[in-house]
Amino acid sequence: MDSPRDIRLAIRRGEWRKPTSGLAWGYAQANLVVIRKEFAYDFLLFAQRNPKPCPLLEVLDIGNPHTKIVADDADIRTDIPLYRVYKSGKLVDEPDNILDYWRDDLVAFLLGCSFSFEYALMDAGVPLRHVEADRNVPMYITNIETVPAGILRGPLVVSMRPIPHELVVRAVNITARFPSVHGAPVHVGYPEVIGIKDINSPDFGDPPLMKDGDVPVFWACGVTPQAVAMASGVDFMITHSPGHMFITDVKNTEFSVF
Numbered sequence: 493m494d495s496p497r498d499i500r501l502a503i504r505r506g507e508w509r510k511p512t513s514g515l516a517w518g519y520a521q522a523n524l525v526v527i528r529k530e531f532a533y534d535f536l537l538f539a540q541r542n543p544k545p546c547p548l549l550e551v552l553d554i555g556n557p558h559t560k561i562v563a564d565d566a567d568i569r570t571d572i573p574l575y576r577v578y579k580s581g582k583l584v585d586e587p588d589n590i591l592d593y594w595r596d597d598l599v600a601f602l603l604g605c606s607f608s609f610e611y612a613l614m615d616a617g618v619p620l621r622h623v624e625a626d627r628n629v630p631m632y633i634t635n636i637e638t639v640p641a642g643i644l645r646g647p648l649v650v651s652m653r654p655i656p657h658e659l660v661v662r663a664v665n666i667t668a669r670f671p672s673v674h675g676a677p678v679h680v681g682y683p684e685v686i687g688i689k690d691i692n693s694p695d696f697g698d699p700p701l702m703k704d705g706d707v708p709v710f711w712a713c714g715v716t717p718q719a720v721a722m723a724s725g726v727d728f729m730i731t732h733s734p735g736h737m738f739i740t741d742v743k744n745t746e747f748s749v750f
Contacts, residue, residue, distance in 0.1 A: 498644035511735035523714030534642025546714035574733035581725035606672035635687030646723030654706035
C-alpha cells in the first residue's frame, strides 16, 4: 500500500484527481475549510457548537499552509485532489490547487471525515456500495439547522450509505466509536423526514446504489461548511471538493474511543 505521504505527493503532482474514498486504507482523511482570519474565531466557535459535522482535527497558524499535527511534509494548498472556492456565498471555482488563492490572512481548519470509519464497517462485514462501485458517496442538504456562530449559519449536510437492514444496528454501534470523525448516524431511514425529497438526486457526490433490503443511513458530513458558506453569504471560503479529501498520517484506529 502506498503511504499517505506518497499519495499526497501524487496528488500534488496532479496524478490523482478522483474522490479519495478507499485510498491509504487504514489512515484518516480530513475535510478542509479555509477562511479569513477576521472570521476564524466564528468558524472555531461554529465547530465547537456543531461537533457532529465539524469535528476539529487541526487548526493551522494564520497564513501557514503546512500541517503540524495530522501530517508531515504536507501542504494543504496542493495536497487535495480538487478544491472549491466560494465568494459571497457562491461557488466561483473548482481548481486542482489553491496556490493562486492563498493569502497571508487565511486560517485553515481540518475536520474529521466519515471515510475514516469506513474501514471498521467493512472489517465488520458491512458492505459500502459506493466503495464497491468506485463512486463518490452521496451527500444531501437537510432541513436540520446547525447552531449559528457569528456570521455562520445554515443547514446540516449528511452523507448516506445504504446498509442492509440486518446490519443497521451493527453500523450504528461501530461508527459510534468514532466521534472525532462524525460518530453515529444522525438519522436512519425516511429521508423525507430530514428534508430530502429525492434520494436519487444528491446535492453533492454521486447518486446512491441501493439493493433490495438496504436502508438509507445518514451521517453528519464535513461538507456542512460549504452549505453554511452559501447560506451565510460568506465573503471568501476555500474548501475541499466533496469526496476529495486530505489524507493524514494518523491511523483510523487512533480515533476509536473503545
